[in-house]
């Protein structure tokens with residue numbers, strides 16, 4: 001079996017878009033999803049289609065709602081009755097705040113998008129993967145799935161949670177031709193991180209460019225950001241037959257952060 005049809009959640013921005021750029025050169029069909037205007041979707045679809053003739057479909061859902069995830073999978077299975085070969089759970093949200101002041105609605109949203117949505121997506125994708133005896137599930141966790149930072153308790157909870165879920169699904173699927181792995185990126189410069197750099201610049205009274213350098217150097221011994229495409233290349237490898245024995249792994253791409 002080979003990887004032909006993939007879904008990348010949250011692929012209208014940042015890391016997910018970088019992953020989609022790489023997978024569009026490797027797969028026969030790719031479903032992109034995430035919030036975007038109609039113009040943005042058209043532009044992303046045309047960029048990805050021209051990459052290598054990959055069939056690009058846009059199927060969106062508000063991933064904080066399990067009923068919408070179910071509808072998204074119904075739609076995907078209408079277009080591709082054979083189901084997904086590759087599921088990349090990437091969509092995620094972030095909010096930085098001390099625990100005692102953390103808004104309850106942000107906690108609920110983070111749990112829903114970062115942790116419950118991957119669970120519901122895996123649950124929806126697995127039956128068809130099991131039927132064909134092949135699947136690649138990749139969960140985008142974070143360095144914060146392995147280590148913690150202050151003011152990110154809910155984010156760390158979701159990312160440590162997805163690492164645990166990854167291992168459990170890997171054990172359940174170990175003899176079925178399906179692998180399930182978590183990627184733990186350090187900082188990639190995306191809209192999610194730009195907001196944090198802006199806050200850091202404010203707090204340290206630095207220019208934006210100085211803050212950007214110091215923000216990443218504070219956590220990455222390498223001192224540079226990870227690129228979304230570097231994460232995409234790791235996923236492309238996990239989709240090859242050579243990666244058949246990699247399952248239940250937490251793969252760091254973090255410039256050495258988790259080695260501190």
Ligand code: NAD
Nearest residue numbers: 010012013014015034035062063091092142187188190192
């Ligand atoms: P981003 O904000 O650039 O993109 C997030 C994507 O998720 C967008 O496409 C957005 O539309 C989608 N999304 C958010 N909420 C959604 C919802 N309710 N329903 C459907 N789609 C929704 O963020 P990013 O930095 O590219 O992060 C992507 C993933 O990588 C997240 O899981 C994040 O936790 C993880 N991550 C990011 C970094 C980093 O440094 N940027 C590091 C480690 C892990």
